Amino acid sequence: xxxxxxxxxxxxxxxxxxxxxxxxxxxxxxxxxxxxxxxxxxxxxxxxxxxxxxxxxxxxxxxxxxxxxxxxxxxxxxxxxxxxxxxxxxxxxxxxxxxxxxxxxxxxxxxxxxxxxxxxxxxxxxxxxxxxxxxxxxxxxxxxxxxxxxxxxxxxxxxxxxxxxxxxxxx
Amino acid sequence: xxxxxxxxxxxxxxxxxxxxxxxxxxxxxxxxxxxxxxxxxxxxxxxxxxxxxxxxxxxxxxxxxxxxxxxxxxxxxxxxxxxxxxxxxxxxxxxxxxxxxxxxxxxxxxxxxxxxxxxxxxxxxxxxxxxxxxxxxxxxxxxxxxxxxxxxxxxxxxxxxxxxxxxxxxx
DNA sequence: CATTTTAATCAGGTCCCCCTGACTAAAATT
DNA sequence: AATTTTAGTCAGGGGGACCTGATTAAAATG
Numbered sequence: 485x486x487x488x489x490x491x492x493x494x495x496x497x498x499x500x501x502x503x504x505x506x507x508x509x510x511x512x513x514x515x516x517x518x519x520x521x522x523x524x525x526x527x528x529x530x531x532x533x534x535x536x537x538x539x540x541x542x543x544x545x546x547x548x549x550x551x552x553x554x555x556x557x558x559x560x561x562x563x564x565x566x567x568x569x570x571x572x573x574x575x576x577x578x579x580x581x582x583x584x585x586x587x588x589x590x591x592x593x594x595x596x597x598x599x600x601x602x603x604x605x606x607x608x609x610x611x612x613x614x615x616x617x618x619x620x621x622x623x624x625x626x627x628x629x630x631x632x633x634x635x636x637x638x639x640x641x642x643x644x645x646x647x648x649x650x651x652x653x654x655x
Numbered sequence: 656x657x658x659x660x661x662x663x664x665x666x667x668x669x670x671x672x673x674x675x676x677x678x679x680x681x682x683x684x685x686x687x688x689x690x691x692x693x694x695x696x697x698x699x700x701x702x703x704x705x706x707x708x709x710x711x712x713x714x715x716x717x718x719x720x721x722x723x724x725x726x727x728x729x730x731x732x733x734x735x736x737x738x739x740x741x742x743x744x745x746x747x748x749x750x751x752x753x754x755x756x757x758x759x760x761x762x763x764x765x766x767x768x769x770x771x772x773x774x775x776x777x778x779x780x781x782x783x784x785x786x787x788x789x790x791x792x793x794x795x796x797x798x799x800x801x802x803x804x805x806x807x808x809x810x811x812x813x814x815x816x817x818x819x820x821x822x823x824x825x826x
Numbered sequence: 827c828a829t830t831t832t833a834a835t836c837a838g839g840t841c842c843c844c845c846t847g848a849c850t851a852a853a854a855t856t
Numbered sequence: 857a858a859t860t861t862t863a864g865t866c867a868g869g870g871g872g873a874c875c876t877g878a879t880t881a882a883a884a885t886g
Contacts, residue, residue: 488772490784495772496821497791503697503817504798511805526674528843545863557844559864564842581852581863601659601666604797608790613661615786619779620668626775627675634682646674650667699873716833728874730834735872752833752882 529561530598533570536587537595538648543582550645552638570594700732701769704741707758708766709819714753721816723809741765 526534531551536542542550548558562585565571570591576582587595605613632639697705702722707713713721719729733756736742741762747753758766776784803810 487781487784490781490788491772491776491779493788494776494779494784494791497788497795498773498776499770500795500817500821501791501798503820504795504802506697507813508798508801508805511802511809526677543863548863553843554845555864556846556866560844579853579863583864599670601662602669603801604794605662605665605669607793607797608662608665610658610661612786612790612793613658613665615783616790617661617664617668619783619787620665620672622778622783623775624668624671624675626778627672627679630679630774631675631682634679638682642678646671649674650671714833719833724873725875726834727836727876731874732872750833750883754834 525598528557529565529570532558532561532565532585533587533591533595534598534649535645536571536585537592537599538651541584541586543576543584545582547585550641552641565591696769699728700736700741703729703732703736703756704758704762704766705769705820706816707742707756708763708770709822712755712757714747714755716753718756723812736762 531553532547535547535550544558544562545555547553547562548555551558553561562571562573566573569588572586572588573583574586576584608616628639628643631642702724703718706718706721715729715733716726718724718733719726722729724732733742733744737744740759743757743759744754745757747755779787799810799814802813
């Protein structure tokens with residue numbers, strides 16, 4: 485039986501981390517806001533960028549299926565990304581119904597940034613990094629189980645997608 | 656010089672945690688979605704709820720100042736919360752320009768939920784919880800410094816706000 | 827008492843995520 | 857060749873976070 489106070493402490497720190505990290509990169513982006521604005525992450529446009537980083541040249545339909553989004557939502561995000569010069573659209577030559585989406589160089593860079601090691605990890609020792617990794621592995625495992633319980637159908641698809649996105653870090 | 660691979664591993668796990676925890680509570684909310692839908696967090700409506708949980712009966716202006724939001728944004732969020740029966744508005748009797756915002760019981764509950772110890776922490780041992788707390792303390796410290804560098808003005812106000820929200824966990 | 831400051835409100839806007847419905851063009855099937 | 861399926865598009869909508877500008881009502885102040 486783990487100590488409830490310790491749980492509370494950790495929970496508090498997590499909340500704090502949430503709040504602080506959020507405002508931190510909000511400020512970071514507002515400062516050297518050359519022209520871009522919004523952070524993007526694992527939703528909407530960001531989701532698509534990440535998916536393409538791992539698997540360039542997908543069609544909109546494929547993107548929609550993998551990210552389980554409506555095709556129309558996907559189209560919207562893709563169009564926004566096109567406007568920002570992060571991806572390109574081009575008709576498939578083998579099947580002219582399909583539109584192939586590809587990252588531009590800028591898009592690839594942007595995606596890579598999301599995947600960068602955050603500066604705050606550099607302040608940690610090897611031991612701490614190992615501990616953190618071990619702990620997060622447990623936590624994530626727990627969360628996968630929650631997801632599986634809530635929606636077994638979606639769960640496996642989701643795990644694949646995540647694994648896909650994370651491949652870079654583990655192979 | 657900490658091992659870069661270890662940093663990458665930890666970074667990957669953090670990303671994973673981000674993605675997984677996000678979809679996890681998205682699913683959680685979609686399942687027993689009686690009528691409510693969206694998780695709210697530390698922005699917009701959620702921000703206000705949290706502020707009130709720590710300090711009930713603030714005026715809109717005070718809320719706006721503390722959360723540094725435009726008064727109009729604050730009004731918008733408050734109105735949305737009123738519609739959801741999470742807060743009430745009432746004119747101050749001492750200064751009839753002011754509108755006092757108070758949590759309803761439901762609002763208090765909702766705010767408490769945000770502050771609940773997440774289930775996934777229960778799977779950790781005391782040692783792991785201590786480690787996690789220690790590590791997050793370091794990380795948060797790092798982020799505070801970043802914020803301070805980006806905007807020294809905002810920094811102190813922000814730290815106060817955070818401390819305010821977290822008071823429950825540490826006192 | 828007249829003016830200024832203060833707390834709110836209304837109006838309107840920007841951008842984000844995401845969905846359903848209706849419709850077209852190009853493949854696949856019958 | 858005619859029909860159906862498939863990939864996209866357009867139109868429109870709902871909700872969210874925020875903001876600026878203009879205006880009103882009630883205090884504070886000269």
